[in-house]
Amino acid sequence: xxxxxxxxxxxxxxxxxxxxxxxxxxxxxxxxxxxxxxxxxxxxxxxxxxxxxxxxxxxxxxxxxxxxxxxxxxxxxxxxxxxxxxxxxxxxxxxxxxxxxxxxxxxxxxxxxxxxxxxxxxxxxxxxxxxxxxxxxxxxxxxxxxxxxxxxxxxxxxxxxxxxxxxxxxxxxxxxxxxxxxxxxxxxxxxxxxxxxxxxxxxxxxxxxxxxxxxxxxxxxxxxxxxxxxxxxxxxx
Numbered sequence: 305x306x307x308x309x310x311x312x313x314x315x316x317x318x319x320x321x322x323x324x325x326x327x328x329x330x331x332x333x334x335x336x337x338x339x340x341x342x343x344x345x346x347x348x349x350x351x352x353x354x355x356x357x358x359x360x361x362x363x364x365x366x367x368x369x370x371x372x373x374x375x376x377x378x379x380x381x382x383x384x385x386x387x388x389x390x391x392x393x394x395x396x397x398x399x400x401x402x403x404x405x406x407x408x409x410x411x412x413x414x415x416x417x418x419x420x421x422x423x424x425x426x427x428x429x430x431x432x433x434x435x436x437x438x439x440x441x442x443x444x445x446x447x448x449x450x451x452x453x454x455x456x457x458x459x460x461x462x463x464x465x466x467x468x469x470x471x472x473x474x475x476x477x478x479x480x481x482x483x484x485x486x487x488x489x490x491x492x493x494x495x496x497x498x499x500x501x502x503x504x505x506x507x508x509x510x511x512x513x514x515x516x517x518x519x520x521x522x523x524x525x526x527x528x529x530x531x532x533x534x535x536x537x538x539x540x541x
Contacts, residue, residue, distance in 0.1 A: 307357070307377045313337035315456070316356050318348060319364035321501060323442045327364070331449045337456070350374055362452050363415070364445050372417055380415040381455065383448040385430060386472075388413060389465045392420035394474025397437055401497040406433030410444060412451050414462045423462030425455050436519070438500035477504040482517075492527055495520040509536070 313336065317328050320343050328341045340356050342348055350373045353361065361374070363382040370380060385396040387409035393399075400408055410430040414422040428451060432440055454460065480498050485491050495506040495517045505516040514536045520529040 312359055314340075314356065314358045315452075316340045316342060316353065316358040316361045317364060317452075318342045318361060318366055319445070320345065320367070321365045321441065321445075323438075323445055323501075324364045327442075327445045327449055331446065332452065335453055335456075348374070350377070353378060360452075360456065362448075364448055365441065370415060375415050375417065381412055381425060381452075382415050382420075383444070383451070384411045384413060384420050385409075385432070385444065386411065387427065388420055388424065389467050389469040391470055391472050393472035396472055397432060397440060398475055398497045399472040400432060401493050406431065408432055410447055410451070412448070412455060413465075421465065423464050425460045425462045426451050436496045436499035437503060441500055480504040480506055482506055482508045488522060488525065488527055492520050492522040495527070495529060505532070512536075 315337055317324075317332055317339065319325065319328070319341075325341060325343055328339070333339045333341075340358070342352070345368050348370065350371065353374055358378065361378050361380045363370070363380065366382065374380065384391075385408055386392070386400065388411050391399065391408075396408075408430050409427045411424055412426040413420065413424045416422040428447060430444060430447065435443070480503075482491070482494060485494065498504065498506045499518045499520065505518055507514055507516045509515070512535065514534045516532040516534070517529045518532070520527055
């Protein structure tokens with residue numbers, strides 16, 4: 305049962321990446337109403353949320369399951385980078401790029417107990433064919449901020465998802481090792497899709513050294529990138 309006593313014009317934004325807070329301070333906090341930000345997983349409890357009693361809780365970037373008691377009481381809206389029901393699940397950007405997508409949808413949907421299965425408030429086109437993962441995430445957060453404004457100002461009513469369900473699997477750190485690829489474009493995409501704060505970088509190991517790649521640029525038939533070289537400690541637990 306949604307909270308019928310939630311305070312109108314009071315909103316909570318949750319996001320743990322550095323750019324989430326920056327975009328909140330630059331853009332979202334300037335919107336009409338009372339806006340609050342929560343950036344730590346440990347603080348997202350029902351007791352803490354009850355103190356704010358928001359009309360909506362918007363999730364800009366959140367990698368953990370939101371407690372059911374919060375989802376059941378408050379209208380929680382997340383922003384997912386696929387045209388759901390295609391691409392429900394984890395690591396949407398990486399899974400899209402690996403499948404060759406250059407365009408997708410940014411979907412605002414109401415959170416329910418089943419992951420990414422809730423009704424949809426709004427979808428907008430999103431380009432993912434260029435830029436590092438972090439650059440794409442930052443662009444996406446700015447776009448999500450504009451979508452929030454539409455959701456609250458137009459009082460958009462979510463509608464159920466329709467179509468065949470495709471579920472993506474969350475990627476594991478060991479999957480960042482560079483696989484056999486067909487060409488430079490595929491290698492460039494693999495490096496850039498993992499190049500973001502907090503993500504395991506694309507890597508390879510050769511003769512006892514580990515090479516991690518970032519800031520890749522594809523130009524004139526070559527890739528220029530930063531490389532971090534380390535000596536892996538095999539005895540480290």
